[in-house]
Amino acid sequence: MDKKKILIIDDEFYFCKLVKLNLELTGEFVVYVANNGKQGISLARKVKPDIILLDIIMPGMTGFEVLEKLKKDKKTMEITVAMLTAKEDEGSKISAARLYSEEYIVKTQEIGTLRAAINDILKRKGII
Amino acid sequence: MCPDQMFSVKDVSILAVDDETEVRNLYDTILTEEGYRVTTASCGEEAVERIKQEKFNLLLLDLKMPGMSGTDVLKAVPDRLEGTSVIIVTAYPSLESSIEAIKSGVCDYVIKPFSPKELRNIVRMVAEKAKLIEENKKKERELAVATAAAEAQKLKARELEDANEKLRETQNMLIQAEKMRALGQLASGVAHEVRNPLAIIILGINYLEEKLPKKKGRNPINDTLKIIKDSVKRADKIIRMLYDFSRVTELDLKKEDINSVINTSLALVKNKLKLEKNIKVSKEIKIGLPKVLVDKNKIEQVFVNALLNAVQAMPNGGQIIIRSYDKLLTEPGNGAGNRKNDNFKVGETALIVEIEDTGIGISRENMSKIFDPFFTTKGPQKGIGLGLSVSKNIIDLHRGFIYAESEEGKGTKIIIKLKIAKEGGANG
Numbered sequence: 001m002d003k004k005k006i007l008i009i010d011d012e013f014y015f016c017k018l019v020k021l022n023l024e025l026t027g028e029f030v031v032y033v034a035n036n037g038k039q040g041i042s043l044a045r046k047v048k049p050d051i052i053l054l055d056i057i058m059p060g061m062t063g064f065e066v067l068e069k070l071k072k073d074k075k076t077m078e079i080t081v082a083m084l085t086a087k088e089d090e091g092s093k094i095s096a097a098r099l100y101s102e103e104y105i106v107k108t109q110e111i112g113t114l115r116a117a118i119n120d121i122l123k124r125k126g127i128i
Numbered sequence: 129m130c131p132d133q134m135f136s137v138k139d140v141s142i143l144a145v146d147d148e149t150e151v152r153n154l155y156d157t158i159l160t161e162e163g164y165r166v167t168t169a170s171c172g173e174e175a176v177e178r179i180k181q182e183k184f185n186l187l188l189l190d191l192k193m194p195g196m197s198g199t200d201v202l203k204a205v206p207d208r209l210e211g212t213s214v215i216i217v218t219a220y221p222s223l224e225s226s227i228e229a230i231k232s233g234v235c236d237y238v239i240k241p242f243s244p245k246e247l248r249n250i251v252r253m254v255a256e257k258a259k260l261i262e263e264n265k266k267k268e269r270e271l272a273v274a275t276a277a278a279e280a281q282k283l284k285a286r287e288l289e290d291a292n293e294k295l296r297e298t299q300n301m302l303i304q305a306e307k308m309r310a311l312g313q314l315a316s317g318v319a320h321e322v323r324n325p326l327a328i329i330i331l332g333i334n335y336l337e338e339k340l341p342k343k344k345g346r347n348p349i350n351d352t353l354k355i356i357k358d359s360v361k362r363a364d365k366i367i368r369m370l371y372d373f374s375r376v377t378e379l380d381l382k383k384e385d386i387n388s389v390i391n392t393s394l395a396l397v398k399n400k401l402k403l404e405k406n407i408k409v410s411k412e413i414k415i416g417l418p419k420v421l422v423d424k425n426k427i428e429q430v431f432v433n434a435l436l437n438a439v440q441a442m443p444n445g446g447q448i449i450i451r452s453y454d455k456l457l458t459e460p461g462n463g464a465g466n467r468k469n470d471n472f473k474v475g476e477t478a479l480i481v482e483i484e485d486t487g488i489g490i491s492r493e494n495m496s497k498i499f500d501p502f503f504t505t506k507g508p509q510k511g512i513g514l515g516l517s518v519s520k521n522i523i524d525l526h527r528g529f530i531y532a533e534s535e536e537g538k539g540t541k542i543i544i545k546l547k548i549a550k551e552g553g554a555n556g
Contacts, residue, residue, distance in 0.1 A: 012324045018331035025338055057320055086323035088371060089316060107327040108364045110357075111334040 009040030037061030172196020406445020441487025463529025
């Protein structure tokens with residue numbers, strides 16, 4: 001089975017590193033990391049990941065701005081985007097849904113829960 | 129027939145009625161000289177006609193005349209003589225005629241023959257008396273107007289006071305809501321800043337769990353990782369509760385039957401209560417209570433929180449009683465009175481819900497702190513001390529009152545006073 005490609009866009013360096021370490025440890029995923037929005041969009045166009053895990057609060061471009069650009073770009077508009085953020089308010093959840101984000105995951109989840117959420121999305125999308 | 133017109137000597141109009149020409153001439157001469165406006169009539173019939181045509185201030189009336197007598201004149205046009213002072217003039221005074229004339233509202237009496245001085249004096253006296261009476265009446269009228277104005281002003285002041293009170297209440301609610309919004313922003317900021325490192329710690333532990341050599345059963349490494357993970361989860365729970373605490377700023381108010389809210393709350397804690405086999409729950413609810421204007425979900429949160437606290441206060445079992453009733457507040461205190469923060473007036477009827485337990489109770493020194501944020505007696509594993517504080521915030525937003533009565537070793541009663549919904553309104 002091909003490894004599924006995950007792109008994580010988050011300015012928290014260590015968070016990205018540990019998501020990568022944990023997910024790749026399973027042997028099911030290959031994880032790409034971008035620590036800002038611009039780099040994330042560029043990597044998304046280049047790598048065409050199966051899922052993008054996108055933070056909201058980042059310096060420079062916010063997660064919502066990144067999401068809007070991704071969903072307007074023909075090369076990236078089909079990619080499933082799950083928000084992975086520390087923000088838990090209803091307003092952010094609604095904004096993300098309006099911009100066609102497919103999932104909203106609040107941070108401080110164990111890797112097992114995160115993996116389950118990723119697999120659910122992949123199944124829903126018929127990728128696995 | 130006493131006068132209600134204002135007399136001013138030079139403006140006094142007089143009708144002098146007498147069948148004798150000399151007497152009429154005498155009236156005319158003397159009284160005109162005095163400054164009065166004088167009209168004369170030679171008989172009762174003419175007098176009636178004159179009275180119908182013109183309003184006089186004073187009537188000098190001969191009692192005995194051919195045809196209509198003076199008394200007949202008074203009886204013929206009583207309405208037209210309202211406010212006219214009547215002086216009877218007669219050569220033949222009798223007790224009967226005097227009584228009859230007085231009954232007809234006559235002000236004074238002159239007996240013929242009279243001297244000019246006598247006539248002048250009596251007319252002046254009657255005119256002045258009428259003036260005094262009128263002035264008195266005017267003052268009474270002014271007083272009535274002033275009293276009415278003062279009453280109106282008092283009413284206005286009361287209305288203003290009520291409006292001011294409402295404004296103050298709204299202002300307090302806004303301040304409270306603003307505080308909560310500020311806290312919400314702070315909580316949201318803290319959540320973001322703290323959750324990221326917590327997420328890193330959790331993922332770090334997850335990685336170590338996979339990488340470290342797996343040993344069966346309990347061992348110090350696994351125990352340590354579990355302790356770290358549990359602590360991170362506790363910290364995350366605190367952030368979530370702080371966030372929930374700050375979110376109580378707006379209410380979705382509807383008219384609700386409080387007994388139905390109590391039943392839903394009990395259903396929500398049913399499973400928890402089932403686990404606690406030694407705890408009995410009983411209801412003492414009053415049927416047919418007036419409705420309350422509340423946010424059902426928020427009030428349920430308050431009841432559930434009180435019920436769960438009651439369960440935790442009875443580790444060895446006991447009884448929970450939940451009561452509902454309405455009560456006329458006859459004394460100030462516990463949210464009733466005229467102080468700025470009193471949401472109830474003395475004399476107002478409030479709806480009351482009590483949740484009582486037979487648990488360990490609260491010490492006197494802790495009683496004043498139980499509604500403070502982050503105050504807890506349960507220890508770090510069981511609570512972070514926001515439950516009752518959130519409840520207080522919710523009840524404050526409803527303009528109600530929540531307080532506790534407790535005795536160490538005997539139990540605690542949480543008392544919640546709510547406003548009764550006004551009749552009618554859109555939320556029926």
